[in-house]
Amino acid sequence: MSLIQGTGGGLGGAGAPGGALGNFYSHLLDQSLKFNDSSNPLLKRTPASQGSLTTFTFSFWYKRCTFGTYQEVLHVYPGSGERSQILFMNDDTLKVELEAANTNHFITNMEFRDSSAWYNVVVTFDSTNGTEANRVKIYVNGVDQSDTANGGDGFSTANYPSQNATSGFNTTSQHEISTYDETDYHLDGYLAEVNFIDGTALTAASFGETKDGIWIPIDTSGLTFGTNGFHLTFKDDVVSEGFNSVTWRGTGAANSISGLGFQPDFVWIKDRTDAVVNYLTDSVRGADKEYYSDGGTNGNTDNALAEYTDTNTLTTFDADGFTVGTSTGTNGSADDMVAWCWEAGGPTPSQTYTVKVVSDSGNKYRFDDFGTSAVTLNLQEGGTYTFDQSDYSNTGHPLRFSTTSNGTHGGGSEYTTGVTTTGTPGSAGAKTVITVASGAPTLYYYCTQHSGMGGQANTNSTYGSTNFDGNILSTVSANTSKGFSIVNWTYSTSADNLVGHGLDSAPTFMILKSRTNVFNFDVYHSGLSAATKRLILNHNSAEQTGFFDTAPTSTVFEYNVSALNNGDNTMAYCWHDVSGYSKFGSFTGNGGSQEITVGFEPALVVIKRRDATSNWHVFDNTRNPANPRSSALNWDRTAAEATNAGMTFSSTGFNDNGWISDSGQEILYMAWADTREAAFFKDVSSNGNHWTPVNLDYRDSVPDTPTNNFCTFNKSAVDSSIGVTLSKGNLSVTPDASGGFEAAVASFTLPRTGKWYWEYRTGAGGSSIYGRPSIITVDEYLTQTSNAGEISGGSSASNPNGVLFTANDGGKRINNSDSSHGSAVSAGDIIGNAYNADTGQWYIYINNSIQASGAAISESIKGNLTGKDVYILHERYNGNGVDMYNFGQDSSFGGLVATANANADGNGYGSFAYAPPSGYLALCSQNLPNPAITDGTDHFEALKYNGNSSTQSISSLNFSPDFVWTKRRSASASHYLSDSVRGGHKVLFSEQDQGEYDSASNDDGVESFDSNGFTLKNGTYVNDYNASGSTYIAWNWLAGTAFSNSAGANGASIASSGQANTTAGFSIVSYTGTGSAGTIKHGLSVAPEFIMLKNRDASDAWRVYHSSVSTSDDKYLVLSGTNGLISGGSDKWNGQPTSTVFGVAGSDDSVNASGEDYISYIFHSVEGYSKVGSYIGNGNANGVFVHTGFRPAWVMIKQTSASGQWWGILDNARDPGNLMQQRLWANASDAESAYSTDEYDFLSNGFKLKGSYASINASGATYVYLAFAQSPFKFANAR
Secondary structure, three states: OOOOOOOOOOOOOOOOOOOOHHHHOOOOOOOEEEEOHHHOOEEEEOOOOOOOOOEEEEEEEEEEOOOOOOEEEEEEOOOOOOOEEEEEOOOOOEEEEOOOOOOOEEEEOOOOOOOOOOEEEEEEEEOOOOOHHHOEEEEEOOEEOOOHHHOOOOEEEEOOOOOOOOOOOOOOOOEEEOOEOOOEOOOOEEEEEEEEEEOOOOOHHHOEEEEOOEEEEOOOOOOOOOOOOEEEOOOOOOOOOOEEEEEEEOOOOOEEEEOOOOOOOEEEEEEOOOOOOOEEEEOOOEEEEEEEOOOOOOOOOOOOOOOEEOOOOEEEEEOOEEEEOOOHHHHOOOOEEEEEEEOOOOOOOEEEEEEEEEEOOOEEEEEOOOOOOOOOEEEEOOOEEEEEOOOHHHOOOOEEEEOOOOHHHHOOOEEOOOEEEEOOOOOOOOEEEEEOOOOOOOEEEEEOOOOOOOEEEEEEOOOOEEEOOOOEOEEEEEEHHHOEEEEEEEOOOOOOOEEEOOOOOOOOEEEEEEOOOOOOOEEEEOOOOOOOEEEEOOOOOOOEEOOOOOOOOOOEEEOOOOOOOOOOEEEEEEEOOEOOOEEEEEEEOOOOOOEEEOOOOEEEEEEEEOOOOOOOEEEEOOOOOOOOEEEEEEOOOOOOOEEEEEEEEOOOEEEOOOOOOOOOOEEEEEEEEOOOOOOOOOEOOOOOOOOEEEOOOHHHEEOOEOOEOEOOEOHHHOOOOOOEEEEOOOOEEEEOOOOOEEEEEEEEEEOOOOEEEEEEEOOOEOOEOOEEEEEEEHHHHHOOOOOOOOOOOOHHHOOOOEEEEEOOOOEEEEOOEEEEOOOOOOOOOEEEEEEEOOOOEEEEEEOOEEOHHHOOOOHHHHHHHOOOOEEEEEEEEOOOOOEEEEOOOOOOOOOOOOOOOOEOOOOOOOOEOOOOOOOOEOOEOOOOOOOOOOOHHHOEEEEEEEOOOOOEEEOOOOOOOOEEEEEEOOOOOOOEEEEOOOOOOEEEOOOOOOOOEEOHHHOOOEEEEEOOEEEEOOOOOHHHOOOOOOEEEEEEEOOOEEEEEOOOOOOOOEOEEEEEEOOOOEEEEEEEOOOOOEEEEOOOOOOOOEEEEEEOOOOOOOEEEEOOOOOOOOOEEEOOOOOOOEOOOOOOEOOOOOOOEEEEOOOOHHHHOOOOEEEEEEEOOEOOOEEEEEEEOOOOOOOOEEEOOEEEEEEEEEEOOOOOOOOEEEEOOOOOOOEEOEEEEOOOOOOOEEOOOOOEEEEOOEEEEOOOOHHHHOOOOEEEEEEEEEEEOOOOOOO
16 A cells, blocks of 8 residues: 655654654655465566676665574575575564575674664675675675674675676576575565665665664665666555456365456456366346356367356455455465456446436336337346436426336335436436446336336446447447446347447457357457457457447447347457557567557557467566566466466557567567556566565555654564464464463554544454453563563553453453443454553544443553653453454554555554544654654764774764763773763772762863863773773763752752753752751752662662662662662652752761762653653563663663672673674773673664573563663664
């Protein structure tokens, strides 16, 4: 489905909470392609000619959904062991294999385990390069992975190719996306903006750029793609006109096939894999009625079987396609199928009949001057019919409808449903109009004034309306703009059969067949040697004498067959040339290449020789999206698809390349145009190197992109102890069979402001609906000791900060208490969710009907939700159904709904089953509020440096730092904490209790705080911070504006001074103790949540306030020790911090000794930049996911439940990938060491615990953390 772009202010424009995102991204991407590995989806293409085997560049964007499995991105197997592939490994690293299997390959150290945002990967191969290290480059989010000095994470395996070595890519073997030889290793995620450059080695800068520290896509349309190059944007235009074709892989079970762009009226299905008949079904006869164009046996039969009724072949014609049943011929399990589909009159035809009153054994109504009066009409349900009574003969004869024969004269009443009347019969403009309702009864038209004038009007669910153009009544469904009609009539042996076809030009191609008799499909074509000639569709014979006495006219055709019986039901499919759309012509073969001009680029071409025996050969651009169109099927044979030399399509016609047309042969052709502006499998470069989709259709083309990231469920937040499985783009939630509580967590939190909308389609669970949509504050979710996030049953579910809708009974649960809230739902119902973050009110809709008379389900706890980070959860308690969500990216709910709707939000984003309530928006990055800080490195950054035992300036920061914390990595040494408030050379040590070390005389530590870094000296203790040959890390913060506050001012009883960065929520505060409990101005505008405080003059331990655990004045942590939370002793604090002050007790020298100087580093959370929080560990290797709302750059964690655990610090400078292994401890001088197993992942929206170390994830233990961002989630790349 196409992403509906924003209105008014453009993308993210005026009125959008997120502001003008279009101004942030230089190039907006429209769509991605969603791959669900359980469906075995893939794209494939075989190049017609060899490209460069030594040089190429491949770039793609990918949002992962599943971890721990092999997933092929691009694969080719030329044979003889020369496999080339780019794939994610089962340990989530990326492997690039370029020559013979496992000979020249690369495996990244980076592990790709982020399911909430997008990666960009660029692979460059140039074996002609004289420098070995430059022959292969792999970039992730713009970073060269081999450049470990500048953010690259390196490789675990790097086997560079020899010079001029060749790759399997660009050979003439089949290339595949999302599969290994079409059998395994399918992608599970979203793929976007795929570029392949044949013959040129480019860098990542050709595909993206860095803006505010974030890697974003750029326009690549100007690149030179080379012979086999391609550009896949996966944009799909679902609106097509007249003709379209579709492929699918059979399932053996009822299967909805969509993506046509219209409701088809004529569907021609052929099994490509097996020798099965051609099935022809149309909307005039009904979905269960079928023909076989090959005769119904092995093809080339002298006669074709009569119409057959089968309810398992094609079951319905749908708004965007059709549904096939269990028949092996149309839906054989694992068989590849194709359908060619045409649109005739469709579900809502419009027809006007001219009414006259004639004398025919009394006055009678006559229509369109047909020779018979009071005829029986066929009216189509959904059709609109105008009966024009302007002719003077209608005077005094108003035409009306009744359900009773002869209307009011027969004792009935007037039928008025859908009926309007205008004017006075016999006067200009007089008419009766009826729109036939679905399920309308059989009607009778009659004159209100005179008995016996009318007749019957059948109202049919099958399509077609009465046509009066010939001498025999016909039922016609016609698409006059596209020159196609379907005609049904009753054959007559008493007169010539002149049949009205409903078109406005003479047909140039017709297929005719008796419904009741075993008889041939007769074919008329304007290119036959005479109008009286025919071809036989079910036979390969040459033209022969036919049953057409004259050529068709603009209104009728004549068809007289002695073999047919009077009363035989007979069908005709009629086409005529339409400029730019269809062409039915002929040419004489020349034995070689010959371009046949039709005036458009064909989507379907059928060829038949007329002067000698030959089959009906069929080629299309759906089975072969790129030239040559070598997959041949036959309309007259049951044979499976075969490969031949094929033909080529061009922008103006086709070329059969001489494989079918020897010199002098007379060839007929039928050609229809591709009316789609875009298709997801099409190469949008000028090369036209299109791909063939398998188990993918237009519904998999979704608006979730790197420039508009949509909410899904978060794979990283699925605890392995909770047996829930995510699939279908992490939008489907399936529980295991064990029962009990199971939950999935969304990748977005609900923003703290604005109105937000999402949908959930219920799945069955036994006899009940067990899926339960829920919301809960993030803090509540992270600090539950069991069944994290559970709101449903059990004592552990007492929860004043969450609410769920119990869909099975239409109830709600808050704080372990149940009450009613609307109706129970059934399987397949769609629950709309509208959340007003400004008021904390969550409203429930069922199939667009608001529940509980419009009351909010969260009304009683709305005050607990405002101003909080709130999770969307989906709970399941028992049951085995599959529940499907739509956050705006897929209103087909993973194909469960036949047609994807296009109900966008008020900013023009998303596609919902129902229109969101006014003002409510989709959960996508375009709509998210703009963060105060876009680039985290403007306020905090971690820098690595190497010591030199001399004066050196450490630069490259985006700011002048005010707080610098350095640590030697390669050997044991103290932490050095310096700040601009105390000044240069004044050092504190986070692992020690000792007071401030003034190193000016020894020339140690930071000498100056510079405009973009700091300067170090080489003093007495230089080994701690600048030793030659040693490696170091520096953590740097910007404090900003200086302030000074006297005692008694601004609600503070103790004088203070310092610097405050109100934007980033950080201040440095210096004060002198009074010995009496007091308050101190902190310079921020929000209450602090984390305070590190140190007595500068004495050997006192560091005191730490953390809002999650320091809930009373006696509760604190010790930065320089391994203590857990300390409480019950002397007070350290004097009340909870406010937006202006924090308080210190008067009875403790570590915080407020009279006359002693103190320094404090003070922080509060800033959305998208910093987070002060807590969580409870689960002791599981698949541990807790902690949502921060940003891509972390630095995290410090401490267990508070017990003593003996250290303050662990991780950062993105020492571990540039997602995997965090290099640990330092704030309370220890130890050298840096690596975890023996994976313990942390830094991700785009938080961090994930991967181990069970007591210092980070002991079961049931409480942990506190302080975290700072690299970039906010709104813009973040995947880690």
